[in-house]
Amino acid sequence: MTRRLSVVGLGPGRADWCLPAAADRLATATDLVGYGPYLDLIAVPTVGRRHPSGNRVEADRAAFALDLAAGGADVAVVSSGDPGIFAMAAAVFEQVELDPPRWSGIDIEVIPGVTAAQAAAARIGAPLGHDFCTISLSDVLKPWEVVERRIEAAAGADFVLAFYNPISRHRPWQLGRALEIVRCHRDGATPVVVARQVGRPDEEVHVVELGRLVPDDVDMRTVLVIGSSTTRTVAVNGREVVYTPRRYAGSLDSALVVPAVVGRPAI
Amino acid sequence: MTRRLSVVGLGPGRADWCLPAAADRLATATDLVGYGPYLDLIAVPTVGRRHPSGNRVEADRAAFALDLAAGGADVAVVSSGDPGIFAMAAAVFEQVELDPPRWSGIDIEVIPGVTAAQAAAARIGAPLGHDFCTISLSDVLKPWEVVERRIEAAAGADFVLAFYNPISRHRPWQLGRALEIVRCHRDGATPVVVARQVGRPDEEVHVVELGRLVPDDVDMRTVLVIGSSTTRTVAVNGREVVYTPRRYAGSLDSALVVPAVVGRPAI
Numbered sequence: 357m358t359r360r361l362s363v364v365g366l367g368p369g370r371a372d373w374c375l376p377a378a379a380d381r382l383a384t385a386t387d388l389v390g391y392g393p394y395l396d397l398i399a400v401p402t403v404g405r406r407h408p409s410g411n412r413v414e415a416d417r418a419a420f421a422l423d424l425a426a427g428g429a430d431v432a433v434v435s436s437g438d439p440g441i442f443a444m445a446a447a448v449f450e451q452v453e454l455d456p457p458r459w460s461g462i463d464i465e466v467i468p469g470v471t472a473a474q475a476a477a478a479r480i481g482a483p484l485g486h487d488f489c490t491i492s493l494s495d496v497l498k499p500w501e502v503v504e505r506r507i508e509a510a511a512g513a514d515f516v517l518a519f520y521n522p523i524s525r526h527r528p529w530q531l532g533r534a535l536e537i538v539r540c541h542r543d544g545a546t547p548v549v550v551a552r553q554v555g556r557p558d559e560e561v562h563v564v565e566l567g568r569l570v571p572d573d574v575d576m577r578t579v580l581v582i583g584s585s586t587t588r589t590v591a592v593n594g595r596e597v598v599y600t601p602r603r604y605a606g607s608l609d610s611a612l613v614v615p616a617v618v619g620r621p622a623i
Numbered sequence: 624m625t626r627r628l629s630v631v632g633l634g635p636g637r638a639d640w641c642l643p644a645a646a647d648r649l650a651t652a653t654d655l656v657g658y659g660p661y662l663d664l665i666a667v668p669t670v671g672r673r674h675p676s677g678n679r680v681e682a683d684r685a686a687f688a689l690d691l692a693a694g695g696a697d698v699a700v701v702s703s704g705d706p707g708i709f710a711m712a713a714a715v716f717e718q719v720e721l722d723p724p725r726w727s728g729i730d731i732e733v734i735p736g737v738t739a740a741q742a743a744a745a746r747i748g749a750p751l752g753h754d755f756c757t758i759s760l761s762d763v764l765k766p767w768e769v770v771e772r773r774i775e776a777a778a779g780a781d782f783v784l785a786f787y788n789p790i791s792r793h794r795p796w797q798l799g800r801a802l803e804i805v806r807c808h809r810d811g812a813t814p815v816v817v818a819r820q821v822g823r824p825d826e827e828v829h830v831v832e833l834g835r836l837v838p839d840d841v842d843m844r845t846v847l848v849i850g851s852s853t854t855r856t857v858a859v860n861g862r863e864v865v866y867t868p869r870r871y872a873g874s875l876d877s878a879l880v881v882p883a884v885v886g887r888p889a890i
Contacts (some may be wrong), residue, residue, distance in 0.1 A: 372644035375737070380639065414869070438737075438751075440744045442869070446752025449866040453857045464859060466745040468737045470642070470705075477707045478733040484705075485713025486765075487773055489756040489782060498753075498871030502781070506754055509780035513773045515756060590720045592731060599716040602681070602709070604765030 357428040358386070359462045361421060363439040363448055364432045365469020368555030371399035373475065378467045381432050389421040390434030390444070397436060397556075404432065412496070414447040422451055422459045438471040442492050442520050472579040473518035476551030479561045481597035483549055483581045486604070488516035493523070493530050500530065507534050511541040516587060516600055519580040523571055531571040538582055542566055547589045547598045549581040550574065563589055563596050624695035625653070626729045628688060630706040630715055631699045632736020635822030638666035640742065645734045648699050656688040657701030657711075664703060664823075671699065679763070681714040689718055689726045705738040709759050709787050739846040740785035743818030746828045748864035750816055750848045753871070755783035760790070760797050767797065774801050778808040783854060783867055786847040790838055798838040805849055809833055814856045814865045816848040817841065830856055830863050 362381045367373040382388065385404040388395055392408035407424075409417045418433070425431045435443040445466045452459050477484045489510040495503055510517055517538065523531045544567025552560045552575065564573075566582065574580065587600040629648045634640040649655065652671040655662055659675035674691075676684045685700070692698045702710035712733045719726050744751045756777040762770055777784055784805065790798045811834025819827040819842065831840070833849060841847065854867040 367642075370644070372647070373642050373735070375634075375640050375642065377637070377639035438741055440741060440749045440751050442752070445745075445749035446866050446869050449748055449752075449857065449859070449864055450868050450870075452859055452864075453855070456857075456859075461860060464864075466749060468640070468741040468745040470735045470737070471741070474705055474707060474735040474738070478712075478735040481716055482707045482712035482733060484707050484757075485709070485716075487756070487758045489754070489777065490751075491754045497869050502871055506780045506782060509776040510756065510782075513776035514769070515773060515777075588720070590716065590723075592716070592719055592723075593728060597716055597719075597731075599713050601717050602713050602764050603717075604769055 358430040359425055359428060361425040361431045361433060361448065361462050361464045363445045363464070363466045364434055365439045365443075365467060366394065366397055366434060366436050367470040368437060368472060368475040369397050369553075370555040373470050373555055374399065375467060375469060378469060381467060382434070384430070385432035386430045387424050388432050388434055389417060389424070394434050394436050398434065414444060415451060418444065418447040418451040422448065422462065425462045426459055435469070438469045440466055440468055441471045441490065472520065472551070472554060473581060475554040476549055476561060476579050476581055479551065479554055479559070480549050480563065482599040483516055483547075483583060483587055484518070484600065485602055486516060486584065486586065486600040488518060490518045490520065492520045493534055494521040494527065495530060503530070504533070504537060507537045511538045514541075514584045516584045517582040519582070521576065522578055522580050523574050524576045531574060535566070535569060535571070539566060542582070542585065546585070547583045547587055549598055550578060551581070552578045554579070563598055625697040626692055626695060628692040628698045628700060628715065628729055628731050630712045630731070630733045631701055632706045632710075632734060633661065633664050633701060633703050634737040635704060635739060635742040636664050636820070637822040640737050640822055641666065642734060642736060645736060648734060649701070651697070652699035653697045654691050655699050655701055656684060656691070661701050661703050665701065681711060682718060685711065685714040685718040689715065689729065692729045693726055702736070705736045707733055707735055708738045708757065739787065739818070739821060740848060742821040743816055743828060743846050743848055746818065746821055746826070747816050747830065749866040750783055750814075750850060750854055751785070752867040752869055753783060753851065753853065755785060757785045757787065759787045760801055761788040761794060762797060763794075770797070771800070771804060774804045778805045781808075781851045783851045784849040786849070788843065789841050789845055789847050791843045798841060802833070802836060802838070806833060809849070809852065813852075814850045814854055816865055817845060818848070819845045821846070830865055
């Protein structure tokens with residue numbers, strides 16, 4: 357009996373941005389489990405039965421997939437992006453830990469993928485070229501105070517910030533509060549990458565100054581990448597590129613330091 | 624004339640963990656530019672001339688690649704992992720900004736890849752399942768005070784920490800100091816994922832308690848992932864798995880909170 361469960365990352369949606377290891381598992385699995393719209397994103401031919409489920413039922417979905425595998429199936433649990441980042445891999449291990457005997461003997465593997473912040477970064481330049489933090493603004497699974505504390509710390513220490521789950525119908529005010537905190541530490545001219553549906557046909561990636569970013573222009577399919585004090589916007593062939601230099605003023609290698617941006621505080 | 628430059632991520636080294644978009648560019652480029660050992664990692668057949676260079680000459684390498692493209696070549700600049708994360712994409716844009724007319728008219732694109740922390744996470748479970756920070760411990764390109772300040776902030780706000788470039792012959796003491804800072808904020812039993820050469824034949828991934836991690840056991844080919852207060856080590860089929868639950872004590876969804884680990888401070 358197979359008894360196998362692979363947690364598989366589709367990447368952002370483009371077939372050529374999905375790992376061959378992931379495509380192989382999707383093609384051969386006997387059962388495909390995931391949030392319905394993610395199953396619809398699968399770009400390779402599949403033979404397995406599809407078990408779509410709603411959003412926000414990750415624990416039930418993980419238990420269902422584990423039960424299938426325990427019964428002898430070869431299961432692929434499908435996430436978009438990287439299943440290890442704010443996605444199904446942790447949900448599967450949470451379930452296993454709650455009831456180990458129920459699911460003993462299942463071979464569990466995780467196949468990574470390109471996560472939304474990486475996809476957004478690649479489309480706009482290299483904003484993640486230096487130290488960065490990845491934060492989910494959702495307070496469904498953690499207290500809002502924890503989110504604020506992390507934003508405050510990361511903004512104060514001049515990390516580039518990637519915000520996942522920035523806003524939703526049920527969480528309308530959190531992004532505005534998060535931006536207030538960041539604006540206490542960053543110049544209003546700091547570039548923010550607003551990336552919606554990267555890798556999909558309706559992809560939209562643009563750059564807004566931190567001081568001009570309005571939460572109403574952001575939706576739940578968007579990832580935000582907020583620059584640090586050194587992140588720069590430059591024109592390359594008439595295209596707006598955002599990147600964070602690898603060098604920081606005052607480094608040992610200071611002869612090669614890129615000139616500082618006028619009007620941004622040096623740290 | 625082509626005048627094209629693609630900054631391409633190989634991922635960690637396994638051919639089936641490299642994006643098809645990257646493999647395609649590697650296969651068709653007229654010229655392949657990169658650190659020698661990374662060019663040797665390319666797992667697809669190539670036709671282009673290879674231009675290997677030493678480590679720590681990223682600026683020269685980027686300028687050389689841009690000159691090739693300006694002369695009509697179809698160039699692939701090769702990084703391991705994701706070229707947008709502590710790698711060649713930022714180096715290329717730095718050069719372009721220094722002398723835009725020299726390299727005008729070149730079509731520059733970035734193709735992302737699975738970065739070391741993602742690969743390590745997938746091999747051991749899901750330690751990046753919640754908010755995390757990615758920090759390079761190298762003080763070649765930034766002052767050590769900036770590194771310390773970021774570690775202090777990220778450790779204090781209970782982020783999972785991914786350390787890149789943790790140690791080298793020329794930077795022998797920095798990791799020890801970094802661990803001192805983290806130990807002020809985290810229990811000694813916190814799991815640390817020590818991942819060396821993930822995705823390559825000599826891959827080694829293991830888990831050490833923070834209190835027992837010794838810098839001498841780490842080398843420059845290692846990435847470290849240090850858990851937050853909620854990161855857990857569990858046995859799954861006799862295999863040690865490390866994951867960070869998506870839930871945090873006190874969340875709205877508290878009925879589903881995984882029981883807290885005894886002996887770790889709740890935050």
